[in-house]
Amino acid sequence: MDDTLHYLIMANQMLVQKALLEQLKDTGLTIGQPKILDYLKDHDGSNQKEIAKACFLEAGSLTTILNKMEEKGLIERRILNGNRRSFHIFMTEEGKKKQQLVSQAFAKIEEKALSGVSAEEFQQFLAVYGKIYANLQGERNE
Known part of the structure:
Protein backbone atom coordinates (compact mmCIF):
# COMPACT_ATOMS: atom_id res chain seq x y z
CA MET A 1 0.00 0.00 0.00
CA ASP A 2 1.20 3.45 -0.91
CA ASP A 3 0.85 5.92 1.97
CA THR A 4 0.72 9.13 -0.06
CA LEU A 5 -2.27 11.41 0.39
CA HIS A 6 -3.47 11.13 -3.20
CA TYR A 7 -3.27 7.33 -3.14
CA LEU A 8 -5.16 6.99 0.15
CA ILE A 9 -7.88 9.39 -1.01
CA MET A 10 -8.28 7.55 -4.29
CA ALA A 11 -8.14 4.08 -2.72
CA ASN A 12 -10.66 4.94 0.00
CA GLN A 13 -13.04 6.45 -2.55
CA MET A 14 -12.85 3.28 -4.65
CA LEU A 15 -13.36 1.04 -1.60
CA VAL A 16 -16.42 3.04 -0.52
CA GLN A 17 -17.80 2.97 -4.08
CA LYS A 18 -17.25 -0.80 -4.33
CA ALA A 19 -18.86 -1.46 -0.93
CA LEU A 20 -21.79 0.81 -1.76
CA LEU A 21 -22.49 -0.86 -5.09
CA GLU A 22 -22.15 -4.30 -3.48
CA GLN A 23 -24.71 -3.42 -0.80
CA LEU A 24 -27.06 -1.90 -3.37
CA LYS A 25 -26.64 -4.54 -6.09
CA ASP A 26 -30.20 -5.84 -5.71
CA THR A 27 -31.77 -2.37 -5.86
CA GLY A 28 -31.13 -1.68 -9.55
CA LEU A 29 -29.19 1.48 -8.72
CA THR A 30 -26.14 2.16 -10.87
CA ILE A 31 -23.04 4.33 -10.49
CA GLY A 32 -23.92 7.96 -9.89
CA GLN A 33 -27.49 7.33 -8.80
CA PRO A 34 -26.84 6.77 -5.06
CA LYS A 35 -25.02 10.08 -4.62
CA ILE A 36 -27.81 11.95 -6.40
CA LEU A 37 -30.44 10.33 -4.17
CA ASP A 38 -28.25 11.11 -1.15
CA TYR A 39 -28.05 14.76 -2.23
CA LEU A 40 -31.80 14.99 -2.94
CA LYS A 41 -32.53 13.66 0.57
CA ASP A 42 -31.73 17.14 1.91
CA HIS A 43 -32.18 19.14 -1.31
CA ASP A 44 -35.29 17.73 -2.99
CA GLY A 45 -36.42 20.09 -5.75
CA SER A 46 -32.92 21.28 -6.65
CA ASN A 47 -32.23 22.25 -10.23
CA GLN A 48 -29.83 20.28 -12.39
CA LYS A 49 -27.06 22.87 -12.10
CA GLU A 50 -27.14 22.64 -8.29
CA ILE A 51 -27.08 18.84 -8.38
CA ALA A 52 -24.19 18.74 -10.86
CA LYS A 53 -22.11 21.08 -8.71
CA ALA A 54 -22.85 19.29 -5.43
CA CYS A 55 -22.22 15.82 -6.89
CA PHE A 56 -19.13 16.86 -8.88
CA LEU A 57 -20.66 15.81 -12.19
CA GLU A 58 -20.50 17.34 -15.65
CA ALA A 59 -23.86 18.53 -16.98
CA GLY A 60 -23.91 15.89 -19.74
CA SER A 61 -23.14 13.05 -17.35
CA LEU A 62 -25.82 14.25 -14.94
CA THR A 63 -28.41 14.42 -17.72
CA THR A 64 -27.68 10.80 -18.68
CA ILE A 65 -27.96 9.64 -15.05
CA LEU A 66 -31.17 11.62 -14.47
CA ASN A 67 -32.74 10.24 -17.65
CA LYS A 68 -32.15 6.69 -16.38
CA MET A 69 -33.44 7.59 -12.93
CA GLU A 70 -36.57 9.09 -14.47
CA GLU A 71 -37.10 5.93 -16.58
CA LYS A 72 -36.88 3.86 -13.38
CA GLY A 73 -39.41 6.10 -11.66
CA LEU A 74 -36.95 7.36 -9.04
CA ILE A 75 -37.23 11.06 -9.86
CA GLU A 76 -39.43 13.46 -11.73
CA ARG A 77 -38.54 16.71 -13.41
CA ARG A 78 -40.80 19.69 -12.82
CA ILE A 79 -40.90 23.22 -14.13
CA LEU A 80 -41.31 25.71 -11.30
CA ASN A 81 -42.49 29.31 -11.55
CA GLY A 82 -43.06 28.97 -15.30
CA GLY A 95 -36.88 7.24 -5.18
CA LYS A 96 -37.39 7.95 -1.48
CA LYS A 97 -37.47 4.20 -0.75
CA LYS A 98 -34.22 3.70 -2.65
CA GLN A 99 -32.70 6.72 -0.90
CA GLN A 100 -33.40 5.10 2.47
CA LEU A 101 -31.50 2.02 1.28
CA VAL A 102 -28.62 4.28 0.22
CA SER A 103 -28.56 5.92 3.66
CA GLN A 104 -28.53 2.52 5.37
CA ALA A 105 -25.67 1.37 3.12
CA PHE A 106 -23.64 4.51 3.85
CA ALA A 107 -24.23 4.04 7.59
CA LYS A 108 -22.90 0.46 7.42
CA ILE A 109 -19.86 1.53 5.41
CA GLU A 110 -19.09 4.38 7.81
CA GLU A 111 -19.47 2.07 10.80
CA LYS A 112 -16.95 -0.34 9.30
CA ALA A 113 -14.60 2.45 8.23
CA LEU A 114 -14.60 4.02 11.70
CA SER A 115 -14.14 0.78 13.62
CA GLY A 116 -11.43 1.40 16.22
CA VAL A 117 -11.42 5.16 15.62
CA SER A 118 -12.24 7.24 18.69
CA ALA A 119 -14.69 10.13 18.56
CA GLU A 120 -11.79 12.52 19.16
CA GLU A 121 -9.74 11.00 16.32
CA PHE A 122 -12.74 11.23 14.03
CA GLN A 123 -13.30 14.91 14.87
CA GLN A 124 -9.61 15.62 14.22
CA PHE A 125 -9.80 13.76 10.93
CA LEU A 126 -12.87 15.75 9.86
CA ALA A 127 -11.13 19.02 10.72
CA VAL A 128 -8.01 18.14 8.72
CA TYR A 129 -9.96 16.64 5.83
CA GLY A 130 -12.17 19.73 5.77
CA LYS A 131 -9.07 21.91 5.45
CA ILE A 132 -7.78 19.75 2.61
CA TYR A 133 -11.12 20.07 0.86
CA ALA A 134 -11.13 23.85 1.32
CA ASN A 135 -7.56 24.06 -0.01
CA LEU A 136 -8.45 22.06 -3.10
CA GLN A 137 -11.54 24.18 -3.65
CA GLY A 138 -9.31 27.26 -3.51
CA GLU A 139 -11.09 28.69 -0.48
CA ARG A 140 -7.98 28.88 1.70
CA ASN A 141 -4.98 30.92 0.67
CA GLU A 142 -2.79 31.03 3.74
Whole structure:
Protein backbone atom coordinates (compact mmCIF):
# COMPACT_ATOMS: atom_id res chain seq x y z
CA MET A 1 0.00 0.00 0.00
CA ASP A 2 1.20 3.45 -0.91
CA ASP A 3 0.85 5.92 1.97
CA THR A 4 0.72 9.13 -0.06
CA LEU A 5 -2.27 11.41 0.39
CA HIS A 6 -3.47 11.13 -3.20
CA TYR A 7 -3.27 7.33 -3.14
CA LEU A 8 -5.16 6.99 0.15
CA ILE A 9 -7.88 9.39 -1.01
CA MET A 10 -8.28 7.55 -4.29
CA ALA A 11 -8.14 4.08 -2.72
CA ASN A 12 -10.66 4.94 0.00
CA GLN A 13 -13.04 6.45 -2.55
CA MET A 14 -12.85 3.28 -4.65
CA LEU A 15 -13.36 1.04 -1.60
CA VAL A 16 -16.42 3.04 -0.52
CA GLN A 17 -17.80 2.97 -4.08
CA LYS A 18 -17.25 -0.80 -4.33
CA ALA A 19 -18.86 -1.46 -0.93
CA LEU A 20 -21.79 0.81 -1.76
CA LEU A 21 -22.49 -0.86 -5.09
CA GLU A 22 -22.15 -4.30 -3.48
CA GLN A 23 -24.71 -3.42 -0.80
CA LEU A 24 -27.06 -1.90 -3.37
CA LYS A 25 -26.64 -4.54 -6.09
CA ASP A 26 -30.20 -5.84 -5.71
CA THR A 27 -31.77 -2.37 -5.86
CA GLY A 28 -31.13 -1.68 -9.55
CA LEU A 29 -29.19 1.48 -8.72
CA THR A 30 -26.14 2.16 -10.87
CA ILE A 31 -23.04 4.33 -10.49
CA GLY A 32 -23.92 7.96 -9.89
CA GLN A 33 -27.49 7.33 -8.80
CA PRO A 34 -26.84 6.77 -5.06
CA LYS A 35 -25.02 10.08 -4.62
CA ILE A 36 -27.81 11.95 -6.40
CA LEU A 37 -30.44 10.33 -4.17
CA ASP A 38 -28.25 11.11 -1.15
CA TYR A 39 -28.05 14.76 -2.23
CA LEU A 40 -31.80 14.99 -2.94
CA LYS A 41 -32.53 13.66 0.57
CA ASP A 42 -31.73 17.14 1.91
CA HIS A 43 -32.18 19.14 -1.31
CA ASP A 44 -35.29 17.73 -2.99
CA GLY A 45 -36.42 20.09 -5.75
CA SER A 46 -32.92 21.28 -6.65
CA ASN A 47 -32.23 22.25 -10.23
CA GLN A 48 -29.83 20.28 -12.39
CA LYS A 49 -27.06 22.87 -12.10
CA GLU A 50 -27.14 22.64 -8.29
CA ILE A 51 -27.08 18.84 -8.38
CA ALA A 52 -24.19 18.74 -10.86
CA LYS A 53 -22.11 21.08 -8.71
CA ALA A 54 -22.85 19.29 -5.43
CA CYS A 55 -22.22 15.82 -6.89
CA PHE A 56 -19.13 16.86 -8.88
CA LEU A 57 -20.66 15.81 -12.19
CA GLU A 58 -20.50 17.34 -15.65
CA ALA A 59 -23.86 18.53 -16.98
CA GLY A 60 -23.91 15.89 -19.74
CA SER A 61 -23.14 13.05 -17.35
CA LEU A 62 -25.82 14.25 -14.94
CA THR A 63 -28.41 14.42 -17.72
CA THR A 64 -27.68 10.80 -18.68
CA ILE A 65 -27.96 9.64 -15.05
CA LEU A 66 -31.17 11.62 -14.47
CA ASN A 67 -32.74 10.24 -17.65
CA LYS A 68 -32.15 6.69 -16.38
CA MET A 69 -33.44 7.59 -12.93
CA GLU A 70 -36.57 9.09 -14.47
CA GLU A 71 -37.10 5.93 -16.58
CA LYS A 72 -36.88 3.86 -13.38
CA GLY A 73 -39.41 6.10 -11.66
CA LEU A 74 -36.95 7.36 -9.04
CA ILE A 75 -37.23 11.06 -9.86
CA GLU A 76 -39.43 13.46 -11.73
CA ARG A 77 -38.54 16.71 -13.41
CA ARG A 78 -40.80 19.69 -12.82
CA ILE A 79 -40.90 23.22 -14.13
CA LEU A 80 -41.31 25.71 -11.30
CA ASN A 81 -42.49 29.31 -11.55
CA GLY A 82 -43.06 28.97 -15.30
CA ASN A 83 -39.31 28.89 -16.06
CA ARG A 84 -39.17 26.40 -18.93
CA ARG A 85 -35.36 26.57 -19.12
CA SER A 86 -34.77 25.10 -15.67
CA PHE A 87 -36.09 21.77 -14.46
CA HIS A 88 -36.21 20.96 -10.77
CA ILE A 89 -35.64 17.39 -9.68
CA PHE A 90 -37.87 15.71 -7.11
CA MET A 91 -37.70 12.20 -5.73
CA THR A 92 -40.74 10.02 -6.27
CA GLU A 93 -41.98 7.68 -3.55
CA GLU A 94 -39.90 4.93 -5.17
CA GLY A 95 -36.88 7.24 -5.18
CA LYS A 96 -37.39 7.95 -1.48
CA LYS A 97 -37.47 4.20 -0.75
CA LYS A 98 -34.22 3.70 -2.65
CA GLN A 99 -32.70 6.72 -0.90
CA GLN A 100 -33.40 5.10 2.47
CA LEU A 101 -31.50 2.02 1.28
CA VAL A 102 -28.62 4.28 0.22
CA SER A 103 -28.56 5.92 3.66
CA GLN A 104 -28.53 2.52 5.37
CA ALA A 105 -25.67 1.37 3.12
CA PHE A 106 -23.64 4.51 3.85
CA ALA A 107 -24.23 4.04 7.59
CA LYS A 108 -22.90 0.46 7.42
CA ILE A 109 -19.86 1.53 5.41
CA GLU A 110 -19.09 4.38 7.81
CA GLU A 111 -19.47 2.07 10.80
CA LYS A 112 -16.95 -0.34 9.30
CA ALA A 113 -14.60 2.45 8.23
CA LEU A 114 -14.60 4.02 11.70
CA SER A 115 -14.14 0.78 13.62
CA GLY A 116 -11.43 1.40 16.22
CA VAL A 117 -11.42 5.16 15.62
CA SER A 118 -12.24 7.24 18.69
CA ALA A 119 -14.69 10.13 18.56
CA GLU A 120 -11.79 12.52 19.16
CA GLU A 121 -9.74 11.00 16.32
CA PHE A 122 -12.74 11.23 14.03
CA GLN A 123 -13.30 14.91 14.87
CA GLN A 124 -9.61 15.62 14.22
CA PHE A 125 -9.80 13.76 10.93
CA LEU A 126 -12.87 15.75 9.86
CA ALA A 127 -11.13 19.02 10.72
CA VAL A 128 -8.01 18.14 8.72
CA TYR A 129 -9.96 16.64 5.83
CA GLY A 130 -12.17 19.73 5.77
CA LYS A 131 -9.07 21.91 5.45
CA ILE A 132 -7.78 19.75 2.61
CA TYR A 133 -11.12 20.07 0.86
CA ALA A 134 -11.13 23.85 1.32
CA ASN A 135 -7.56 24.06 -0.01
CA LEU A 136 -8.45 22.06 -3.10
CA GLN A 137 -11.54 24.18 -3.65
CA GLY A 138 -9.31 27.26 -3.51
CA GLU A 139 -11.09 28.69 -0.48
CA ARG A 140 -7.98 28.88 1.70
CA ASN A 141 -4.98 30.92 0.67
CA GLU A 142 -2.79 31.03 3.74
